[in-house]
Amino acid sequence: MAVSATDSTPDHPEDEPQMLNPDEAAEEIPEDADGDVPMDSDDENAEYDAEAEELEITNDSKAYFDKHSDSIFSIAAHPSDPSIFLTGGGDDVAYIWTPDMPANTEDANITPRESKTIVRLSGHKDSVTAAAFTNPDGAYAVTGGLDGKIQVYAQAEKWKKTAEAQEVEEINWIQPHPTAPLFALGANDGSVWIYSLETGGLEIKQALYSHTASCSAGAWTSDGKILCTVSQDGSFYAWETDSGRAVVALTSADQRFAVEGGLYSVTVSPSGAVAVVGGATGEMRVVGLPSSTQAASGAQRRGAGRPQAGGGGSTGGGQVGQIIASLHTHSESVESLCFHPTQPLLASAGVDGKIVIYDAARGFPVRRTLEDGHKEAVVKVEFVKTDGWILTSCSIDGTLRRWDVRAGTELGCWKGHLGGNQSEGEGGILGFVQTKDRVVTAGDDHVSLVFEMTGLATGGGSVAPTVGGPALR
Known part of the structure; x- marks a missing residue:
């Protein structure tokens, strides 16, 4: 009869030797030609060694933050204090933390060291999909989630929650205004909201409803006077911040602008003259935007038309609302777009694993394709x-890389996330932020890693970092 799990009485006194029934000890040993029988322990040791080998990973980071218990979906860097970061994850919480103060004194000289939590931000009922600090001084931290809720925390009050609101079902993204304590968000119902924190309270500045499907991305002009948004319905709008008026409106009804599967990425040139959008099938469109003067004077909203002679490039050529270029260099969705802050260059990244560099001064021809990384x-x-020529990229493969786009060469590859150490690509990097000397990642493996870049040349040189650091703790 089996002994009940609640029965703690031993079958024998502790000082009495345990007897084994000889019938239970019988073992049948197969015969082989040599009479040798493999030892069970050999197989166990081999299995143990194989497991140990599989768990060996490379970690090039100098610090890590591992308080999240699910994927990290959003990350932001404080605009005036480069030692403070904000992350939000699938565990429904956000953290403000710093790698410059080790969590434990004894870990100060350990690499990678554990980062210190400044504050844990709770209150969301679903994944924190968006997070940002407001400009220009990071006075507020803002989080948004799949619960549709916005939460605002004030640095002056030691990151105490000072405001919250819920106007939508799900929040896809949050973009802080470049110069003022405002921010915009895009929702799954297609709506776009601009909020102000200028008086300390949370005030709705604009509520915009032209998209008919989920609003997938947004980007400000550098002066913050225009907000550009795209949607899964294939539409693009450029909104005047103060009035809420659409100064450019393009939809998939115009076959010249239509991108099958909708739009998922958008960026604006430093001059604010053009916006570039990327779609699900790898197609891109370059659209002319009004200048600040045109927007302020009430430029008439325009749809797509034929490009005018002499236009194009990063200047837009005065082609407000015109399709300046149609590009199809990726075979799958365009996930990210970025203009260089000082050089006439545009970079795009896709699900196909390629990075493409375009000459924005000459009508956006392809200058380089980086596909071997x-x-x-x-x-x-x-x-x-x-003023250099360096591009940073991250991937689902779990690696962070830097490129010299002028020469088309890879300057370095940094590992630490699980995707970078396993062939399956699990635990990849979902995003990153850059400061002067660091790149900080958001990992699908629930970890944020801090990579130091002080040893890398910033002027387009070929100095590569030392890789192959200690394994992640």
């Missing part, structure tokens, strides 16, 4: 904010 979808590309 990442092995999976490239999630984000961003130029380093210097």
Whole structure:
């Protein structure tokens, strides 16, 4: 009879030797030609060694943050304090944290070291899909989630929650205004909202409803006077911030603009003259925007038309609302777009694993294609904010890379996330932010890693970092 799990009485006294029934000890040993029988322990040791070998990973990071218990979907860097970061994840929480203060004193000299939590931000009932600090000084942290809720935290009050609101079912993205304490968000119902924190309270500045499907991305002009948004319905709108008026409106009804599967990415040139949108099938469109003067004077809203002679490039040529270029260099969805802050260059990244560089001064012809690095979808590309030629990229393959786009060469590859150490691509990088000396990642493996870039040349050189650091703790 089996002994009940609640029965704690031993079958024998502790000081009495345990007897084994000889019948239970019988074992049948198969005969072979040599009479040798493999030892069970040999198989166990081999299995153990194989498992140990599989768990060996490379980690090139200097610090890590591992308080999230699910994928990290959003990440932001404080605009005036480069030691503070904000992350939000699938565990329904956000954290403000710093890698410059180790969590434990004894870990100060360990690499990679554990980062310190400044504050845990709770209150969301679903994944925190968007997070941002407001400009220009990071006075507020804003989080948005799949629960449709916005939460605002004030730095002056030690990141205490000071406001919240819920106007939509799900929030896809949040973009802070470049110069003022405002932010915009896009929702799954297609609506676009602009909120102000200028008085300390959360005030709706604009509510915009022209998209008919989920609003997938948004980008401001550098002066913050125009907000550009795209949708899964294939539409593009450029909104005047103060009035809420659409100064450019393009939809898939115009076959010249239509992109099958809808639009998922958008960026604006530093001059604010053009916007570039990317879609599900790898197609891109370059659209002329009004200048700040035109927007302020009430430029008439325009749809797509034929490009005018002498236009194109990064200047837009005065072609407000015109389709300046149609590009199809990717075979799958365009996930990220970025203009260089000082050079006439545009970079695009796709699910096909390619990064493409375009000459924005000459009508956007392809200048370079970088396809020998990442092995999976490239999630984000961003130029380093210097006068150099360096581009940073991250991928579902779990690697962070930097490129010299002038020479078309890879400057370095950094690992640490699971996707970068396993062939399956699990645990890849979902995003990153850059400061002067660092790149900080958001990992699908629930970890944020801090990579130091001080040893890398910033002027387009070929200096590569040392890789192959200690395994992740």
